[in-house]
Amino acid sequence: MSNESSRPKRMTSRGLKPAGTRRQFLGGTLAAVAGALVTGCGKEGMEEFLQHNFRELSKDELNQVIARLEKEAERTYGKKIRIGNEPPMQGVIYGYALDLSRCIGCRRCVHACVKENNPSRDPQIQWIRVLQMEKEKGVDLEAADAYYNPEEVPQEGHFYMPVQCQQCKNPPCVKVCPVGATWKEPDGITVIDYNWCIGCRYCMAACPYGARHFNWGEPTLPTEDVNPETHYLGNRPRPKGVVEKCTFCIQRTRKGLYPACVEICPTGSRKFGNLADPKSEIRYILENKRVFVFKGELNTQPKFFYFYGV
């Protein structure tokens, strides 16, 4: 559990530790009253209600929270689930590159992502949207079709542009969140604390890529579809009324694995690696291919790049 050692250090460096006892006291009293009214269901409901932002939890508190969430998830989904909290790796900033000349629009990435990340099946949530575009028009959103459904792909005269969270260096979604429920981790991944999000959806209005999705109803996830290997900031099952998004499969990538969408892609269009490592494949692509970022004029500075491999 190397992650445990780095947690307290990270918290003090962000200056969040001295949250103040008055605040806790005030919060405690008021919240206890309201919590009893809102949840009305004993100790666990109260604990969940009173839970603080992920970045303010001590090691012990986080372990308690995780234990409670694991228990809850087991009860809900009839399956044991592990909720990890692996920290960022030192010296790693994740980068992604997608080869538009190779992508055939098969949407295998969409389905691999769903299988990996435990989103609600009904109402359906998918973190990757593949846009079918006309070659004649280039990247033109007015002519884009996300609902294409032919017998066979690729379609003559078309190309395909998968869009997911671009893990911006300058993320507008983080800036607007009124409660700091979403933030950028040191390895460049923008994450959400599903237990702190109030569901105001301001981040969805701010995101230029449609990367954020809201749990409009109670998420449903059949037991056999549950992926039990999860991360607190990633693919653990989500509650109703909160926002969720792609995390570059934080539960995998922080263990050195590729994101599910990279692994599944049958054409090798998807490339992933460490931007901080000059010898990585992602750096080779950035230095040698014709690369662009989506909506670059907005200065979001994505760490998700599109390129033409051939």
Added chain:
Amino acid sequence: METLRLFRHFTVDSLGLLFKGDKYYFAWIGFLLLLIAAGGVAYSGQIRDGLIVTHMRDQVSWGFYIGNFTFLVGVAAAAIMLVIPAYVYHWGPIKEITLLGELLAVSALVMCLGFVLVDIGRVDRFWHIIPMIGRLNLPSSLLAWDVLALNGYLLLNWTVVTYLLYCSYTGKEYNKSIVIPLVLSSIPMAVSIHTVTAFLYNGLAARPFWNSAILAPRFLASAFCSGPAILLVLLQILRKTTRLQVKDEAIFKVAELMAYTMGFNLLLTVAEVFKEFYSNTEHLVYIKYLFFGLKGHNGLVPFAWASVITGAAAFFLFLIPKTRTNWVTLNIGCVLIYASVYIEKGMALIIPGLTPDVLGDIYVYRPSITEVLVAAGIFALGFLVFTLMLKIAVPIMLGEFTSSKANPQ
């Protein structure tokens, strides 16, 4: 101690007033309570099933609730702006007009906060946005600033109203060195709540329809049309039904000022429309969706044009002195401008901001029955708050209800 005792009397006596009235009063209260109950039932369904019972979805993630919120922030802001001409022109019932403006602002803010509350997905986590208790993301989130501005404004107006009424009730002259700075500071705060609300949209580069530098001025201009419209009608009703004296001249002066703000509002709209259509960039799609529809989806079109036409008609009714000083045409003008701004700062602001969505998808949004019922409930709550406050404030303002009269011994 004496003050505390008096204040207790003030509170008890005031509450007692609420239970006295004719049958129309109780019918009106009953009607509002019925609407609130209907809204409550609809809202409990939303709590149970989630926001899926609305017609908002990922593409159009804000809708009717936030539209009404935005409109009502304007009403709350503009209510106070009437205080300025009241001071500048030294109108007789200056205290009364200030009070009415503040009561309207308080009621509008109650509705604003109501609409924000019903729009959030996790109302059980509302404490996360309470200053000092939760974790406000300052200074970067405009929504966090809006929470501060709206609650501060509510508190300020509430304090002034209570203090003024309390003084009238006890028959003491109010302390000018307290009231005047507070009332004067409520004016820039009124501007700030609407500016911050405009910036909330304005700052989103992802939404070109909102990302316009004149959005905040447009918000203010339109608010100074709709807010006074409500007060004009209200002043007429109150001077008919109570002994409150409001000179015709004061009403016509407000109407004249409204003509200027309406003209300015139209000018700003024209500036926006010109820029979009003449430059004809890819950002044109949003305003096209609003006024002409896109790919056969034209549900918003009649509303958009209705807003323009009623806005222009009201402008002419207020501009021409003859129609401005005729009670019939004046009141028609008030209704028209109210309707125009309600559309413009409600649905015609939110929906085209989000349609087509950031990836070009067109999701046709129309509020669901739940949204309409919940909204009706919140409006009814606002009207109820306003009615009850008037019920106490008017007799106190007129000197009909004071400490000595309520407690003759």
